[in-house]
Amino acid sequence: MRVDGILFDKDGTLFDFNATWVAWVEALIARWSAGEAGLADRLAGAVGFDRTARAFRRGSVVIAGTPEDVAGALAPVLGRPAASLVERLNAEAAQAPMAEAVPLTPLLEGLRARGLRLGVATNDAEAPARAHLGAAGVTGLFDFIAGFDSGHGGKPAPGMCLAFAAATGLDPARVVMVGDSTHDLLAGRAAGMQTVAVLTGLASAEVLAPLADTVLPDIGALPGWL
Known part of the structure; x- marks a missing residue:
């Protein structure tokens, strides 16, 4: 089927x-626990992170949840209202050292050269998302950037997809909605879009394949698929 636009998680x-995000959550736990081992373990447990294995557990709220979801998981451990933690989480997230899945600039420039419109739909907040894209030098290559707080809702609801x-x-x-989680693919399907899964997240091909038109190793394989 003809593709005129690509919306990326x-x-x-x-x-x-x-x-x-492994290094980011380790640093967050260290700062928020102030070195108290018991509190560090409880914070890690709340967000589904195995400190020994240095890995997120399947179903971790960090994987596909919004900052509000993460704040809600941490609030009982810290004894604070979730709403009071969201801004702090967004500030922490904006400083995360992002690792490009593939070199983004040449890939995105190549897709735009085909006449495709490009967008980003993330369950992160919009401000840190823009900070991450800006640090990678690719903000200007997107026609649309939305986070869970941009007024369209979060995934797996289709609001951001339809807004794009x-x-x-x-x-x-x-x-085409391109993502690494079932949230992404469900949102794309609910919006009536084509869906492509990539394996640069934590979900397996077996989990993603039933919701995807194809499963690719990473977004670098998109031009060949197109």
């Missing part, structure tokens, strides 16, 4: 998930 899709189609004037059926 951010974490685990544009950026390799483990290479970015509306902003670019594209038929959703001629847009």
